[in-house]
Amino acid sequence: MPPLIAARGPWWSTSRNIAPTRGSADTSIWYRGYYSFGIIGVDSGYPFLSPAHPGNPCLAAEYARAPNPGLYINTGYDPSYTDSNHTTPDCQTQSGSVSGRPAQKAAWLDVETQNSWCGQPGTACTVLTLNQYTLQGLIDTLTHIGALPIGIYSNRTQWSSIVGNLPVTGPTSDWVATGTRTAQQAVTYCASANSFSGSPVTLVQFVSGSIDRDVAC
Numbered sequence: 259m260p261p262l263i264a265a266r267g268p269w270w271s272t273s274r275n276i277a278p279t280r281g282s283a284d285t286s287i288w289y290r291g292y293y294s295f296g297i298i299g300v301d302s303g304y305p306f307l308s309p310a311h312p313g314n315p316c317l318a319a320e321y322a323r324a325p326n327p328g329l330y331i332n333t334g335y336d337p338s339y340t341d342s343n344h345t346t347p348d349c350q351t352q353s354g355s356v357s358g359r360p361a362q363k364a365a366w367l368d369v370e371t372q373n374s375w376c377g378q379p380g381t382a383c384t385v386l387t388l389n390q391y392t393l394q395g396l397i398d399t400l401t402h403i404g405a406l407p408i409g410i411y412s413n414r415t416q417w418s419s420i421v422g423n424l425p426v427t428g429p430t431s432d433w434v435a436t437g438t439r440t441a442q443q444a445v446t447y448c449a450s451a452n453s454f455s456g457s458p459v460t461l462v463q464f465v466s467g468s469i470d471r472d473v474a475c
Contacts, residue, residue: 295474296324297461305334330411335392336374337361337383362391375420390424397428409433410455411463417454431460433472438464441473448475 298320304311314320321327356362376383393410400408409431412420416435432455436447444464453459463472 295326295328296320297328297330297472298324299330301332303332305332328409329405331396333393333396334374335376335383335388336381337376337388356391356395358387358391361385362387377419386420386422386424389420390426393421393426394428397426401428407431409457409460411435411461412454413437414452414454426455429455429457432457433461433463434459435463439466440464441471444473445475 298317299314300317301307301313302311304313307313321329374381376385376388397408400406407430408428410426410429411433413435432453434447434452434454436444438444438447441464444462447462448459450459458475460475461472462475463470465471
């Protein structure tokens, strides 16, 4: 089920040694029968769904057609998104049991409308614990509703920049963005040494032309 991410980009998916067919380069993929798994985008690059950014309109159809489907959910944090428009009453109640400063509790509640993170250019914050609480809150919420297993998409460089050495518990697999150009090169990143969260590496991503593609480890 849903891989959480610490980066953005288009995605296509294919099993090892099988060439992908057609699909969109944005939020969706159409599959043929010989695929072994599928990754379907949920929120079109925006962590919050809204009338302006309603997410993937073909989600249900694509999920039904994909073999062994997984969901791809964008995440992020920005201190400007701590208002009532991004905080549901249920999350407000649940955050009462979370230990931390008010800003950290807001990070647990908030996932804003673009992929921004504290410590990154264009953000007005530098405290990486806010990123940590954001990801932990999403993982805890998905775990609470039974959306398991949960994986995270990133790589060691991005993870270090966004989360540092702070602990995030609950994910069971890493999806590594390799930057390589072929499936043969990408599979060399399946080794545990390339894990960023401490979980096993189960997917690796490579770039073919202008399209991101994935291989199962």
